[in-house]
Amino acid sequence: MKRLSLLLVMLLLAALALVACQPTGGTNAPVEEAPVEEAPVDEAAPTDEAPPAEEDMGAMECTDAIGCVEIAAGDPIQIASALVISGPNADLGLDSQHGVEIALSRRGDVLGHSVELIAEDDGCNAEGGQTAGNKIVANPQIVGAIATSCSGAGVPMAQIISDAGYVMISPSNTSPALTDPAQAFKPGYLRTAHNDLIQGAAMADYAYDVLGVTKAAAIHDGDPYTEGLAKAFSDAFEAKGGEMVAFEAEAADATNVEPLLTTVAAAGPEFLYYPVFIPLGSLITNTAKNISGLEDVYLAAADGVQSPSFLENTVDTSEGMFVSGPDLAFSNTFYQDEFLPMYMEMFGTEPTAPFHAHAYDATMMLLNAIETVAQQDADGNLLIGRQALRDALYATSGYEGITGTLTCDEFGDCADPKISVSEVQGGEFVRVWP
Amino acid sequence: MTTSQRLRTIDWIGVALWVFRAVIIILVIVGTVRKLFFGAGTQYTASDWIDFVVSGLSQGGLYALIALGYTMVYGVLFMINFAHGEFFMSGAMTSTVLVAGTLSRSGFMDEQPVIYLVLVTFAAVLTSMGVALLTERVAYRPLRRAPRLVPLITAIGASFFWQYLFRGLFGGDLKPFPVPAILDGRVTILGLEFLKTRVVVFAVSIVALLGLYLFVQRTKTGRAIRAVAEDKDVATLMGVDVDRTIATTFAVGAAMAGIAAVLWVLVFKQANFFMGFVPGIKAFTAAVLGGIGSIPGAALGGLFLGVIEAVGPPLFLEGLGLPGAHQLKDVIAFLLLVLVLIFRPQGIIGERLAEKKA
Numbered sequence: 001m002k003r004l005s006l007l008l009v010m011l012l013l014a015a016l017a018l019v020a021c022q023p024t025g026g027t028n029a030p031v032e033e034a035p036v037e038e039a040p041v042d043e044a045a046p047t048d049e050a051p052p053a054e055e056d057m058g059a060m061e062c063t064d065a066i067g068c069v070e071i072a073a074g075d076p077i078q079i080a081s082a083l084v085i086s087g088p089n090a091d092l093g094l095d096s097q098h099g100v101e102i103a104l105s106r107r108g109d110v111l112g113h114s115v116e117l118i119a120e121d122d123g124c125n126a127e128g129g130q131t132a133g134n135k136i137v138a139n140p141q142i143v144g145a146i147a148t149s150c151s152g153a154g155v156p157m158a159q160i161i162s163d164a165g166y167v168m169i170s171p172s173n174t175s176p177a178l179t180d181p182a183q184a185f186k187p188g189y190l191r192t193a194h195n196d197l198i199q200g201a202a203m204a205d206y207a208y209d210v211l212g213v214t215k216a217a218a219i220h221d222g223d224p225y226t227e228g229l230a231k232a233f234s235d236a237f238e239a240k241g242g243e244m245v246a247f248e249a250e251a252a253d254a255t256n257v258e259p260l261l262t263t264v265a266a267a268g269p270e271f272l273y274y275p276v277f278i279p280l281g282s283l284i285t286n287t288a289k290n291i292s293g294l295e296d297v298y299l300a301a302a303d304g305v306q307s308p309s310f311l312e313n314t315v316d317t318s319e320g321m322f323v324s325g326p327d328l329a330f331s332n333t334f335y336q337d338e339f340l341p342m343y344m345e346m347f348g349t350e351p352t353a354p355f356h357a358h359a360y361d362a363t364m365m366l367l368n369a370i371e372t373v374a375q376q377d378a379d380g381n382l383l384i385g386r387q388a389l390r391d392a393l394y395a396t397s398g399y400e401g402i403t404g405t406l407t408c409d410e411f412g413d414c415a416d417p418k419i420s421v422s423e424v425q426g427g428e429f430v431r432v433w434p
Numbered sequence: 435m436t437t438s439q440r441l442r443t444i445d446w447i448g449v450a451l452w453v454f455r456a457v458i459i460i461l462v463i464v465g466t467v468r469k470l471f472f473g474a475g476t477q478y479t480a481s482d483w484i485d486f487v488v489s490g491l492s493q494g495g496l497y498a499l500i501a502l503g504y505t506m507v508y509g510v511l512f513m514i515n516f517a518h519g520e521f522f523m524s525g526a527m528t529s530t531v532l533v534a535g536t537l538s539r540s541g542f543m544d545e546q547p548v549i550y551l552v553l554v555t556f557a558a559v560l561t562s563m564g565v566a567l568l569t570e571r572v573a574y575r576p577l578r579r580a581p582r583l584v585p586l587i588t589a590i591g592a593s594f595f596w597q598y599l600f601r602g603l604f605g606g607d608l609k610p611f612p613v614p615a616i617l618d619g620r621v622t623i624l625g626l627e628f629l630k631t632r633v634v635v636f637a638v639s640i641v642a643l644l645g646l647y648l649f650v651q652r653t654k655t656g657r658a659i660r661a662v663a664e665d666k667d668v669a670t671l672m673g674v675d676v677d678r679t680i681a682t683t684f685a686v687g688a689a690m691a692g693i694a695a696v697l698w699v700l701v702f703k704q705a706n707f708f709m710g711f712v713p714g715i716k717a718f719t720a721a722v723l724g725g726i727g728s729i730p731g732a733a734l735g736g737l738f739l740g741v742i743e744a745v746g747p748p749l750f751l752e753g754l755g756l757p758g759a760h761q762l763k764d765v766i767a768f769l770l771l772v773l774v775l776i777f778r779p780q781g782i783i784g785e786r787l788a789e790k791k792a
Contacts, residue, residue: 090607256740263747263748266482278608282704313704
């Protein structure tokens with residue numbers, strides 16, 4: 001009997017191994033199974049929640065295909081956020097959440113209702129995104145969400161939000177998979193952050209054209225954001241005529257990265273791109289200069305590490321490395337003259353990550369769309385159709401936000417993407433390109 | 435005997451287990467051969483291979499130091515102390531945030547790097563020991579007569595408690611550990627270049643391992659620990675204070691974890707409240723690998739695990755043509771754990787699992 005159970009354990013292991021060995025390119029693969037079981041809310045479900053609308057609102061009736069949110073006079077409009085607000089990547093999510101809060105405080109009441117923010121944590125991983133998504137759709141009063149910080153959390157959450165008929169706008173998901181209908185895109189998902197196809201190409205331009213390197217290596221940690229960006233970079237770099245000598249992966253919670261970097265060094269790159277998050281990013285940065293063969297290699301990372309916490313953890317070692325990210329040299333004066341002072345005043349700190357303005361724009365877009373589609377009766381009760389809200393958001397066109405002129409396409413890419421490259425000089429990010 | 439009778443006498447499960455073993459061994463051999471003789475994947479020079487081994491040995495030394503705590507506590511209490519990773523974390527966090535942070539800001543680190551390292555080590559060892567003694571007194575001692583599953587669950591609870599206590603005390607972000615300039619760069623030993631931190635880590639772990647071995651084998655306290663491990667009741671009859679001895683065992687194991695914590699932050703230059711989890715699990719694997727309950731076993735298991743994690747991916751995983759081989763090093767570690775548990779539960783050293791311990 002004991003041996004039989006051993007055999008079963010091994011079969012289970014074999015099954016796990018097979019699952020793990022599936023091609024990692026399609027980030028949609030693991031996504032499709034999990035959330036579907038979790039959220040048995042099908043097309044019909046949201047309309048089940050609608051009946052109470054008819055009871056206390058005689059005049060307005062919900063005719064929306066996927067249901068409505070009704071807000072009684074005097075009640076707040078509830079919107080949610082699910083950003084990474086704890087753990088080593090909290091700088092990223094809190095910064096975006098501050099952007100949301102500034103937008104809410106500037107906007108004040110919408111149609112005579114105050115706006116209440118329900119803040120969840122996306123944990124910067126798939127489990128966190130799943131949990132936060134389920135919490136949000138469990139509350140029928142939530143109109144929409146500003147979520148998520150990390151693409152890895154965004155993938156399962158988009159499925160849950162979409163199935164339940166809600167909307168989410170991400171200020172900082174940049175993985176190409178999320179707005180690719182062949183991969184992880186789900187109706188109801190939008191973002192104000194750039195698509196990493198653009199960021200990867202920008203870094204490739206900088207490496208090939210400005211630094212003049214022809215051999216590059218990339219490292220990712222298997223997360224949709226890091227893998228998507230590393231892939232986008234290597235595709236763009238090869239398209240320009242460069243050679244990718246190594247395309248490696250490491251676990252996000254890895255500790256000893258010396259063997260990995262020895263492997264990379266043996267391939268002889270001139271430029272090493274590792275668009276990962278702060279813990280792994282600072283480990284690689286701290287270790288790279290000690291690996292023989294990598295002493296004179298250009299190091300480069302992306303917006304996932306663009307934060308003071310990264311610089312604190314890589315004193316001296318990050319000097320001279322390049323980091324790509326959204327270009328915060330916005331053409332409007334509002335950002336410098338009003339937004340930043342307000343940020344400083346409300347939170348007592350400089351922005352800690354590059355996506356606060358994107359979060360501000362995302363929040364404003366959501367509130368604008370609510371204002372457009374909400375029906376209001378004489379008493380001040382509101383009725384917001386969920387499909388109508390989606391349609392209004394996808395129809396956003398020429399909206400003048402902080403981050404530029406936002407126009408959404410049918411798959412939720414709304415950004416007016418401008419990427420810049422910064423160099424770490426004297427322990428600070430200094431914009432060097434374009 | 436007819437064919438059907440013969441078929442019935444074959445032990446199918448036994449065959450399947452053999453096939454499983456054979457498949458793993460064949461995969462490893464095929465990968466290695468393809469790598470070494472047919473040049474699959476990246477090409478490495480001899481010095482690259484040395485780098486892999488040295489990095490693995492030094493990482494393994496750290497695993498070994500942490501594994502000692504698991505193995506010693508198992509020796510006396512027959513329980514897996516899953517809070518041990520937090521003893522390690524508490525030392526690393528306290529010395530990084532309170533001591534290293536303060537001393538480097540005041541400029542003391544640059545003036546007196548050696549005294550700085552000594553102070554940091556003291557802080558880490560004392561914190562780890564304090565946390566361990568407190569956990570033992572509050573969470574484990576009251577449960578000494580409880581069924582064996584109970585302290586195991588308590589250990590997991592204690593682990594969460596310490597993690598989130600330290601998160602509350604010091605915050606959830608990454609804490610940088612300032613490394614004095616004297617440890618930067620490389621040294622040349624026997625014509626080969628090594629990273630200074632790696633050499634220090636390896637040397638200190640070996641000295642600590644030997645010291646602990648002598649302590650347990652040669653001192654009176656060590657004899658008491660061995661006596662309690664052998665049989666608590668008889669040890670009591672012989673005048674050994676069992677509670678005190680168990681507390682000592684925790685303290686000694688935690689001191690090793692504290693030393694490992696300082697070495698860890700010297701190499702990786704960062705600390706976080708969650709940093710105890712992965713090393714804890716890896717060290718547990720190492721302890722089981724070597725034979726839980728055995729001190730030389732923990733040392734050997736740790737070194738072996740460190741080396742195979744560093745050498746395995748470039749050697750046989752790349753040889754098998756797997757992309758991104760290095761992210762699969764945890765697979766090697768944990769597959770090894772499963773294999774050992776299935777095929778050789780007594781571990782490499784083969785600590786006698788006497789009637790009582792089994």
